[in-house]
Amino acid sequence: MKRISGVVSSAVLAMLLSSHAAAEYQGPKVKFKLAHPAPPGSHITAAYKKFADLVKDKSDGRIRVQLFPGSILGSDRVMIEGAQRGTLEVGVSSTPNLASFTPLFQVFDLPYITSPAKQEQLYKALEKGQPLNAYLEKVANDIGLQPIMYAEYGYRNFVSKERPLTGPDALSGLKMRTTDSPVDVAVAKAMGANPAPIAWGEVYTALQQGTIDAEGNTFDLMVGAKHHENLKYAITSAHNYGMQVAMANKKWWDSLPEEAQTLLEEASREAVTYQRTVAYPADQKKARESMLAAGVVIHETSKEEMAKFKELTQPVFDEFAAKLPEDLIQLVQETQL
Incomplete structure (x- = not known):
């Protein structure tokens, strides 16, 4: 195998290669729609395509994600409104546009509140179990949404x-x-x-x-x-700085069996790691x-x-x-x- 770029650690590479491991999911079949604004070729599109592929692979095809890229189901606002109403299971919006649903997401709009040099620390804080993640989850839950992926947008x-x-x-x-x-x-x-x-x-x-x-x-x-x-x-x-956040309808999310939720969270974590370490740097270059x-x-x-x-x-x-x-x-x- 050719030498992998230094931005991708051996641990990350192992995780990506293991995504095709035999699935253990035995829960009910689930099919849902995920709509996002990014066009073909974007690292954002790559992130959600990776997510859909991982979900299918990890569930042995029992859970399927139907992707609607390029704002074909509407703008950021329309997609998040659909997720709130439940007419769309998962909608994706940039953090600036999420601020129109709750001003608390405007925190990421503040000039220089984050920096490229400290990006890894921000990523860590957005992981499940971390205080910032828990805070933003409650913010989303209060408006009928459940965050499932903080995909990169960039600076x-x-x-x-x-x-x-x-x-x-x-x-x-x-x-x-x-x-x-x-x-x-x-x-x-x-x-x-x-x-x-x-x-x-x-x-x-x-x-x-x-x-x-x-x-x-x-x-x-x-x-x-x-x-x-x-x-x-x-x-x-x-x-x-901005992110493209995947927001699920909270009632739909809560209706899923815990096994399915865990699988989706795992696929999300691996997909966003792939985006941040492979797709995004390549796109920027x-x-x-x-x-x-x-x-x-x-x-x-x-x-x-x-x-x-x-x-x-x-x-x-x-x-x-x-x-x-x-x-x-x-x-x-x-x-x-």
Whole structure:
């Protein structure tokens, strides 16, 4: 076997290879729908495809997951509303969009509350049995949902159409596309940019026509939507982190036998480990290469520049953190120590 990249430990490799082991599940047959917003080729799509494959394998085909990718059943909001009502067993939403169902998920929108350097510690805190996991589970349960997978979305970086991005000050005056998230809008203002909330599907044309000249998103998502064709500069600001969370209808989840719940949790844990260690890093590498090949200049943020980013966005952090429970903020911040 060829040497495996250092990002995949031998333990992880063994786990992935063992996914085809003989199944022991003898419970009732179950078939359910899982809908998510990611397009084909995305590491998010790979995560949920892996989950479905593992569920089928571990149950010897007695449990089946019917996947509906690419928002074909509706937007994040529509999918989560379906999961709440029970018309959809499992819906997937980004954490910013979950904040419209409960503001507590807005904790992950706070600028620089997490960082790529401490990502493994955040992953650990999201595991079953950990305080942060238990807290978020109760938050979801209170609105009729049961979280079953915290799939990676990634860190957003600023990009521009014409202006070189050589530091935080370079964003001043730019027409910056944002989401409808009040945190996203406030961050753009804090950087001196002029926020322009625009639907994702309209961003390519807005860049092309000059309606906007900057945005902030993950490299892979921008490349997937071909935004890099209209971009020239990027900076690794990593100013905002997000996840794509699979939420099950709580009553449906509770109706499953414990054996089935355990199997689904095990498949979820293995699928998200696969995404974080294999699919996501590969997607990020490919996206960077695509941007560079298209002529996009990527400025790597220095420690001093990162400190400036944090200083400029601290008022935004303080404003929105004041609206959230202190114990929740503390649980997330403890992952960064």
